[in-house]
Amino acid sequence: MSTSTTAPARRPARRTVGDRWAALPRPAKIVVWVLLALFCYALPLLNPPLISTPQSDFGSVMFTVAAYGLVALGLNIVLGYAGLLDLGYVGFYAIGAYTVAVFGSLHGKLPFVLLVVLAVCITTASGLLLGAPTLRVRGDYLAIVTLGFGEIVRLVFLNTEWLNGARGITDVPRPPDLPLFDVPQLQWDGFVAYVDLGTQSTFMEFGLLDGIPYYWLALTVIIVVLVADVLLQSSRVGRAWEATREDEEAAELNGVPTFRYKLLAFAMGAFIGGLSGALYAARTGVVNPETFVIQLSVLFLAAVVIGGQGNRWGVLLGAVVVAYLPERFREFAEYRVLAFGLLLLLLANFRPQGLLPPRRARRATAAAAELAELEHSGSAGGDTKEGGIRA
Amino acid sequence: MSLETFIDLTFTGLVVGAIYGLFALGYTLVYGVLRLINFAHSEVFMWGSFAAVWVMMVLGARTGMGVLPAVGLLLLALVAAMVVSGGVALVVERVAYRRLRTKNAPPLVALISAIGMSFVLSEVMGLRDKITEWVGLSQPLAPYVERAREYVSFTNPLPSVTLFSISGFQVRSTQVIVLVAAVLMMVGLDQFVRRSRLGRGVRAVSQDPEAAALMGVDKNRVIQLTFLLGGLMAGAAAVLYLMHIGVTRFNVGFILGIKAFTAAVLGGIGNIRGALLGGLVLGLAENYGSNLLGSNWKDVVSFLLLVLVLLFRPTGILGESLGKARA
Numbered sequence: 253m254s255t256s257t258t259a260p261a262r263r264p265a266r267r268t269v270g271d272r273w274a275a276l277p278r279p280a281k282i283v284v285w286v287l288l289a290l291f292c293y294a295l296p297l298l299n300p301p302l303i304s305t306p307q308s309d310f311g312s313v314m315f316t317v318a319a320y321g322l323v324a325l326g327l328n329i330v331l332g333y334a335g336l337l338d339l340g341y342v343g344f345y346a347i348g349a350y351t352v353a354v355f356g357s358l359h360g361k362l363p364f365v366l367l368v369v370l371a372v373c374i375t376t377a378s379g380l381l382l383g384a385p386t387l388r389v390r391g392d393y394l395a396i397v398t399l400g401f402g403e404i405v406r407l408v409f410l411n412t413e414w415l416n417g418a419r420g421i422t423d424v425p426r427p428p429d430l431p432l433f434d435v436p437q438l439q440w441d442g443f444v445a446y447v448d449l450g451t452q453s454t455f456m457e458f459g460l461l462d463g464i465p466y467y468w469l470a471l472t473v474i475i476v477v478l479v480a481d482v483l484l485q486s487s488r489v490g491r492a493w494e495a496t497r498e499d500e501e502a503a504e505l506n507g508v509p510t511f512r513y514k515l516l517a518f519a520m521g522a523f524i525g526g527l528s529g530a531l532y533a534a535r536t537g538v539v540n541p542e543t544f545v546i547q548l549s550v551l552f553l554a555a556v557v558i559g560g561q562g563n564r565w566g567v568l569l570g571a572v573v574v575a576y577l578p579e580r581f582r583e584f585a586e587y588r589v590l591a592f593g594l595l596l597l598l599l600a601n602f603r604p605q606g607l608l609p610p611r612r613a614r615r616a617t618a619a620a621a622e623l624a625e626l627e628h629s630g631s632a633g634g635d636t637k638e639g640g641i642r643a
Numbered sequence: 644m645s646l647e648t649f650i651d652l653t654f655t656g657l658v659v660g661a662i663y664g665l666f667a668l669g670y671t672l673v674y675g676v677l678r679l680i681n682f683a684h685s686e687v688f689m690w691g692s693f694a695a696v697w698v699m700m701v702l703g704a705r706t707g708m709g710v711l712p713a714v715g716l717l718l719l720a721l722v723a724a725m726v727v728s729g730g731v732a733l734v735v736e737r738v739a740y741r742r743l744r745t746k747n748a749p750p751l752v753a754l755i756s757a758i759g760m761s762f763v764l765s766e767v768m769g770l771r772d773k774i775t776e777w778v779g780l781s782q783p784l785a786p787y788v789e790r791a792r793e794y795v796s797f798t799n800p801l802p803s804v805t806l807f808s809i810s811g812f813q814v815r816s817t818q819v820i821v822l823v824a825a826v827l828m829m830v831g832l833d834q835f836v837r838r839s840r841l842g843r844g845v846r847a848v849s850q851d852p853e854a855a856a857l858m859g860v861d862k863n864r865v866i867q868l869t870f871l872l873g874g875l876m877a878g879a880a881a882v883l884y885l886m887h888i889g890v891t892r893f894n895v896g897f898i899l900g901i902k903a904f905t906a907a908v909l910g911g912i913g914n915i916r917g918a919l920l921g922g923l924v925l926g927l928a929e930n931y932g933s934n935l936l937g938s939n940w941k942d943v944v945s946f947l948l949l950v951l952v953l954l955f956r957p958t959g960i961l962g963e964s965l966g967k968a969r970a
Contacts, residue, residue: 337751339758385954392680392750393953396904400946403901411939546897550762557755590770593762600756601742 292471296464297437297453307582311453312463312535313575318470319532320575324555324567325477326524331553332562332610333485334517335497336387337395340402341552343382344375344522346544348529350409351375353421353539359414364427364534371530372523379522380515387514402549410541420540424533426458427469458534466535473531474568477524481564484520493517547589554592557599560606569608647811652930658818658887660926661825665880666903667910667918668832669732669873675849675913676869679750682757683735684873685900686764691728691878692891693768695720696797697787704800713800717882725878732874735760736867744866761896769893794892797885821883828879829919832872836915845869849913898942902929905949911959920960 276284295303296311304310323345330338351371355362362370386397409415431454436447453464484490495503496510504510533539551574559570578588599606666688673681698720704713739760743753767774772791775781781788803817836842847855848865856862884899885891906925910917925945932944952959 335751337754386950389953389957392754393908393957395754396680396901396908397950397953400901400949403898404943404946407940407943411937411943550758553755553758586773587766587770589762590766593759593766596755596759597739597763598759600748600752600759601739604748604752604755 289475293468296467297435299438303580305579305582308579309461309463311467313579315463315467315470315535316579317572317575318467318474319528319535320552320555320571321568322470322474322477322528322531323525323552324559324571324574325474325481325564326521326528327552327556328561328564328567329481329484329493329517329524330521331556332567333490333493333497334514335391335493336514336517337391338398338518338521339395339546339549339553340398340400340405341521341525342544342546342549343398343402343405344379344525345529345532345548345552346405346409346539346541347375347378348372348526349533349539349544350415350421350529351526352530352533353424354415356425357423358416358421361425364425367425368527368530372526375526375529376519376523379519382522383515383518387511387518399546399549402544402546406541406544406546409544418541420538420542422538424537424539426460426534426537427456427466429457431455431457460537463535466531470531473527477527478564485564489513489516550589551592554596556606558592558595558606560608560610562610563606563608566606566608566610570606573607648934650809650812652934653927654812654814654818656927656930657923658822658926659929660906660923661822661829661919662880662884662887662922663899663903663906663925664910664919664922665825665828665876665883666899667907667922668829668876668915669870670904670907671910671912671915671918672845672869672873674907676845676866677740677744679740679753680757680904681735681870681873682754682900683739683761683764684732684877685896685903686761686768687728687732687735687874687896688877688881688884688899688903689765689768689891689893689896690731691724691874691881692797692885692895693795694727694878695724695882695885696795696891698723699798699800700786704798706798706800706802708800710801713802716800717886721879721882724882725875728878728881729871729874731764732870732877733867735764736870740866741863765893765896771893792893794890796890799886799889801886817886821887825880825883826919828876829915832876833915835872841865841868845872901949902945905945905952907959908949908957909952909959911961914959914961917959917961924960 273281296314299310305313323341326344327338327341330336330341348371351374352367354360355370356364356367382398382401386394389397410418415421433455435453435455437453439446453462456465456468458465458469485493492503492508492510492513495506495508496513500510555570555574556567557570558573559568560566574592578585584591666684669684669687670681673679673684699716702716702719704716708716735757739756740753743756769792771788772781775784775788799817801817801820803815805813806816806819807814836845844855844860844865845868847858847860848862852862855865880903881891902925903922906921907918908921909925910919910921925948928948929941929945933939933941936944
């Protein structure tokens with residue numbers, strides 16, 4: 253009886269940030285989003301103290317963070333939405349990078365836009381080719397098969413003379429320039445800012461030294477992918493993924509062709525991984541098999557798991573943690589695999605849903621609490637009824 | 644391919660395959676009981692290999708020191724590697740698995756936990772120079788910890804002599820020792836699981852954990868035992884691997900671990916005899932494949948074999964299950 257009185261009182265007390273955000277009117281939300289996006293674009297120009305990386309070029313670091321963010325969004329579709337543990341995600345990243353390098357520098361001079369299109373087509377096809385046979389095996393086996401795939405891709409690049417083997421490929425084409433105007437950067441003397449007209453970034457000129465235009469490009473791609481991600485997750489496809497992840501048999505019995513949806517998730521993940529790899533190759537200008545080691549797969553996995561698999565903002569946060577922190581604290585860079593290993597271990601044991609758990613988990617816990625409450629009051633009601641009959 | 648190369652490939656394939664099989668037991672035992680892939684098992688092997696290298700360094704092993712002391716040293720290294728590997732395997736069980744097991748976590752979470760554990764174990768070894776510097780022991784331990792990310796070599800005090808030759812191919816004593824020792828250990832383990840009281844507990848838990856618990860089997864004990872047994876075998880495999888290959892490194896476990904896992908799946912994961920068979924088949928396939936395609940493609944051959952087996956016969960050659968290892 254006491255439960256029924258406390259339950260409604262408890263509800264309004266749990267007004268989270270998310271609830272308040274949901275209560276905002278739509279135009280206010282749009283304004284906030286636009287401001288946030290503008291801030292993200294301006295971040296490398298602002299060079300904020302404490303956040304900026306003194307030992308390495310802040311623009312380049314921000315590009316790396318964005319590339320990891322893109323990868324994390326792709327892996328999030330595979331792991332977070334469809335629940336497929338892919339340990340060979342670096343394979344798609346490598347295929348995307350190599351496609352741009354091979355057809356842009358080594359065996360052809362295709363224009364950049366065509367190269368990117370080709371890269372995502374080839375990675376998506378490789379995702380389908382890998383997924384079609386392997387998605388039928390059990391979940392934990394899938395992890396090992398994809399792990400093998402990641403290594404096979406690297407070894408093939410390493411051992412094929414046509415792909416330049418261990419020497420890698422240089423002179424990878426940059427995105428086409430479209431110089432419109434120059435933007436000066438802020439410099440900081442302690443906490444006093446002044447405009448530095450000496451170092452300017454040209455919108456959009458893709459030079460070797462300035463990482464900022466690449467960051468803008470990657471950020472734009474992230475925003476496009478995010479919009480697609482939101483639409484996709486709230487669509488029939490997103491619900492099918494959720495159902496497949498939670499209970500494959502039940503989903504199949506309810507008419508969800510689970511295999512086809514898993515394959516779709518795999519292909520989408522491969523698509524985004526390839527896109528990120530293509531951007532990476534265009535930024536660094538060189539690709540080398542030694543870049544695409546399995547540790548990279550584990551860092552990608554760490555980004556998704558640390559951030560919170562299934563939550564797109566969570567995995568972006570995870571990408572920031574994985575890509576930005578080692579650059580900010582350069583002196584600890586060699587400990588980063590150790591640190592992320594520890595973090596994976598701790599998170600799996602103490603907070604398996606990650607730093608920012610997805611909406612679904614919160615909704616599921618609320619539903620579970622409601623169910624428990626119902627059961628409790630139901631049984632209590634039964635008791636009184638029984639008592640009544642007896643009396 | 645001449646007859647000599649063929650015999651060479653077959654023989655060395657069997658030697659390497661026997662090592663894979665011994666290493667694969669850890670995957671098979673844990674999978675048989677817990678239905679989980681122990682991703683950190685590769686690091687259990689790696690730590691055992693370092694234990695063996697260090698024992699030889701401490702005791703000043705060198706070639707040509709007489710057969711009897713050499714055999715003694717090798718046995719000591721074997722014991723040290725088995726103890727260290729067994730210990731690390733128990734640590735893995737305690738740190739990466741026990742808490743999740745009591746909470747009934749989904750297998751994916753357990754796998755991520757084991758991946759984290761694996762990276763911690765391998766990086767601790769790979770950063771041992773930095774870590775000892777922090778602790779302030781880098782001076783006394785210098786020969787053991789310097790160049791932490793490079794290969795370190797194992798001194799085998801026992802000279803390898805040619806025993807006999809088959810149509811031009813010379814059979815070396817080390818290879819025979821490795822092959823015989825690996826097969827003997829696996830037969831021993833198989834008999835232990837089949838005949839001993841503890842082994843019956845292992846089989847009971849893998850058949851039906853709840854019924855086993857009702858019959859008075861301590862499930863936690865059995866799980867610890869399976870990790871320990873797998874670790875002991877990985878330690879032995881590490882010493883045999885060092886006798887055959889001669890070098891180790893902090894990340895040596897990764898590729899070997901995937902191969903050992905392939906061996907386990909190939910023979911039927913959860914099946915002890917399957918691990919030996921799978922190891923031997925994998926060793927042969929790898930050798931023949933690399934001879935046909937070039938030695939650069941050796942690892943690709945074994946990964947492809949893994950993918951093909953999982954696709955077409957996921958239960959392996961002999962079929963899964965430790966429990967049905969016939970009483």
